[in-house]
Structure formats: C-alpha cells, structure tokens
Amino acid sequence: MSQTLLDLIDAALATVEDPEIRRPITDLKMVKSREVVDGVARVAVWLTVSGCPMRDTITSRVVEAVGAVPGVSAVEVELDVMNEEQRKELRASLVGHDEREIVFTKPGNLTRMYAVASGKGGVGKSSVTANLAVAMAMQGLSVGLVDADIYGHSIPRLLGATEPPTMVEGMIMPPQAYGVRVISMLAFKPGGVSQPVAFRGPMLHRALQQFLADVWWGDLDVLLLDLPPGTGDVAISTAQLLPQAELVVVTTPQTAAAEVAIRAGMLAQQTKQRLAGVVENMSSFPCPHCGEPMDLFGSGGGQMVSETLTRELGTDVPLLGRVPFDVRLREGGDNGTPLVASDPDAPASTVLTEVATRLGTRARGLAGMSLGITPAGRL
Numbered sequence: 001m002s003q004t005l006l007d008l009i010d011a012a013l014a015t016v017e018d019p020e021i022r023r024p025i026t027d028l029k030m031v032k033s034r035e036v037v038d039g040v041a042r043v044a045v046w047l048t049v050s051g052c053p054m055r056d057t058i059t060s061r062v063v064e065a066v067g068a069v070p071g072v073s074a075v076e077v078e079l080d081v082m083n084e085e086q087r088k089e090l091r092a093s094l095v096g097h098d099e100r101e102i103v104f105t106k107p108g109n110l111t112r113m114y115a116v117a118s119g120k121g122g123v124g125k126s127s128v129t130a131n132l133a134v135a136m137a138m139q140g141l142s143v144g145l146v147d148a149d150i151y152g153h154s155i156p157r158l159l160g161a162t163e164p165p166t167m168v169e170g171m172i173m174p175p176q177a178y179g180v181r182v183i184s185m186l187a188f189k190p191g192g193v194s195q196p197v198a199f200r201g202p203m204l205h206r207a208l209q210q211f212l213a214d215v216w217w218g219d220l221d222v223l224l225l226d227l228p229p230g231t232g233d234v235a236i237s238t239a240q241l242l243p244q245a246e247l248v249v250v251t252t253p254q255t256a257a258a259e260v261a262i263r264a265g266m267l268a269q270q271t272k273q274r275l276a277g278v279v280e281n282m283s284s285f286p287c288p289h290c291g292e293p294m295d296l297f298g299s300g301g302g303q304m305v306s307e308t309l310t311r312e313l314g315t316d317v318p319l320l321g322r323v324p325f326d327v328r329l330r331e332g333g334d335n336g337t338p339l340v341a342s343d344p345d346a347p348a349s350t351v352l353t354e355v356a357t358r359l360g361t362r363a364r365g366l367a368g369m370s371l372g373i374t375p376a377g378r379l
C-alpha cells in the first residue's frame with residue numbers, strides 16, 4: 001500500500017515546478033527524499049543556494065501538491081542545499097554546454113527577438129515594452145525582457161521585479177514578474193537603484209553580452225530588449241550580438257519626436273536589421289468631460305514615422321498601434337502593476353495587447369528587412 005502511496009506522491013511532486021526554472025523539481029533532481037509514515041508525508045528538497053528567495057514558494061507548492069494526494073494527512077518539508085557538484089550538474093543539464101554563449105544566435109533557435117527603440121527619451125518606450133512583455137506572457141508565451149537601458153534602467157520598477165537574481169554556478173536566474181523573466185543592470189549594482197552606472201562604451205557591450213549569455217533564459221518564445229533612447233553604443237551592440245533582433249520604434253504623435261524616431265529607425269539600414277513596425281504612444285484620448293478626442297502631444301507622428309521609414313527603407317514598416325495617453329498607465333508603472341494586467345480592458349491595454357499578439361505570432365521572413373540594395377538605373 002505504501003508503495004502505491006509513494007507512487008502517488010512522486011506523481012504529485014512531478015507537478016511541482018521550480019518557480020525560477022519552471023521545470024518539475026523531479027526533473028531537476030531537487031527531490032532529496034520522500035517517505036510516508038502513518039499518512040504523514042515527509043519530503044526533503046534540495047535548494048540550489050542557501051538563501052534561495054523561492055524557498056517559501058517551493059515549500060508551499062510541495063505542501064499543496066502532496067497534501068492533495070488521497071491518504072496523505074499532513075506534509076512536512078525539509079530543505080537542504082545542493083553542493084557544488086550538484087549545482088554544476090544542474091547547470092550542465094540546463095544549459096547543455098559549458099561555455100558561455102548566446103543561445104539566441106545558435107542555429108535553429110526559434111525565439112522571436114524585438115529591440116524596442118526610440119529617438120529620444122520620455123516617449124514611453126520602457127512602459128510600452130514592459131506592457132507588451134506582460135501582455136505576451138498573459139497570452140501564454142514564454143517571455144524574457146532585457147533592460148538594455150544600462151544607465152537609465154527602469155524595467156524592474158515598472159514590473160515590480162526588484163529582487164536580486166539567484167546565482168547557480170555563475171549562471172544568473174533572472175527574477176520574474178507577471179510571468180516575464182527580467183534582467184537589468186539593477187541586478188549587478190550592490191548599491192541598489194540610486195547607484196549610478198559609470199560605464200564607457202566597451203563596458204556597455206560587455207554588460208549586454210552578459211545579460212544575454214550568463215542569464216538562464218530557458219526556452220523563450222519572445223525576447224524583448226528595452227534599448228536606451230537614440231542610436232548609441234547599446235543599439236549597435238544589440239545589432240552585433242543579436243543580428244536577428246527586429247526593431248520596434250516607439251514615438252509620440254509629436255512631429256519633433258517623430259523626426260528623431262525616424263533616425264532611430266534608419267539605424268536598421270546600417271545594421272541590416274529588420275524593422276517590425278512603429279508604436280505611437282501617448283496618442284489621442286477621449287476628454288473625460290466632453291468625450292472629444294484630446295491630442296495632448298499633437299497627432300500623426302506614428303503615421304509619419306511609418307510612412308517615412310517605409311519609403312526610405314523600401315520595405316513595409318507598419319504602424320502597429322496607437323496607445324492612448326492614460327494616467328493609469330503611468331500610475332501602474334510607478335507602483336509596478338502594468339496596466340495590461342491590472343485593467344486589460346482599458347483602451348491603452350487593448351491596443352498594447354493587439355500589438356503583443358501581432359508581434360508574438362509574427363512569421364519570420366524577409367518582410368521588414370532592408371535589403372541594402374540600390375535600384376539600378378539612372379543616377
């Protein structure tokens with residue numbers, strides 16, 4: 001009888017996923033032992049590191065899964081910590097190789113990659129990226145988000161993902177929020193959020209490389225990168241490290257913002273990247289009193305960027321959506337609750353979700369790619 005009960009307990013443990021790695025703890029060899037004495041199940045679990053921030057979550061998941069097995073009256077969980085050998089084995093089983101390489105550039109990798117760019121700061125690029133990531137995760141996609149704005153990182157706050165990552169044998173397990181794996185410079189600053197980052201160009205490249213190679217991303221459907229504004233070092237490093245990443249340009253409706261956004265988009269011509277499209281943010285919204293459309297930041301910027309880039313690059317660069325100005329989007333960013341999660345039916349959420357659906361399911365091909373050829377004929 002106890003054999004049958006143990007089988008049931010094993011089956012229950014196989015449903016418990018490690019919250020960071022998102023694989024069954026049985027596959028990860030995290031179950032040290034299990035036994036049943038008079039209906040009381042005792043489960044010992046190996047944690048990867050002693051200060052594992054997920055210890056309580058793992059414990060409660062084990063208690064819930066094993067406690068639901070008929071015949072189990074109580075569950076006791078004991079935690080132990082893996083030794084170096086076990087961690088190495090775990091690392092090898094997860095990564096499949098030892099050297100630090102960027103998995104996204106390996107042949108056969110199917111992760112869709114989007115680098116979100118803007119011409120200038122403050123147009124809402126980070127807010128759009130964070131909400132797109134959460135919307136994609138809410139659609140069941142496995143999503144990673146790199147805050148490539150090394151100096152001005154803001155993604156952890158926008159998603160409330162400010163806890164430090166767990167390290168397993170030099171591999172960084174990224175914190176998660178709303179189902180999105182997030183890495184940012186915050187994870188590497190002992191002085192916390194207000195500590196400035198004083199990096200020169202080559203250091204920025206190295207930091208980005210580390211975000212991509214040393215972080216355990218798992219099998220991602222989509223990787224989003226929140227670039228710093230403009231066409232500086234990080235935008236170029238991204239193109240070098242992830243040449244398959246497509247650009248998404250964010251602008252406001254304002255002509256001045258649109259003009260600089262075009263420059264950010266034109267970078268694709270030099271880097272030979274594809275342009276997935278343009279998102280206009282802080283667009284027209286209905287006046288709360290009279291319902292008339294309010295164009296707080298002018299109008300037409302997104303359309304202008306889309307049309308100009310289409311013409312200049314000789315390829316379709318669609319306007320993916322116009323996200324209305326919404327104070328709740330700003331408030332959600334301030335308190336780490338993205339609007340698409342807190343109010344999925346808000347007009348801004350609806351647009352962001354549509355853009356997320358489009359990008360998350362987009363077929364990969366030559367569309368949107370500047371071929372870098374000049375038409376033959378009269379000069």
Ligand SMILES: Nc1ncnc2c1ncn2[C@@H]1O[C@H](COP(=O)(O)OP(=O)(O)OP(=O)(O)O)[C@@H](O)[C@H]1O
Binds near residue numbers: 154327331
């Ligand atoms: N659609 C919107 N409606 C209202 N407020 C918005 C909207 N989009 C962004 N904001 C607010 O605008 C400000 C700038 O947004 P955000 O930080 O996302 O811009 P950014 O382009 O990433 O800036 P930077 O690159 O300089 O960090 C934030 O306070 C944000 O909450």
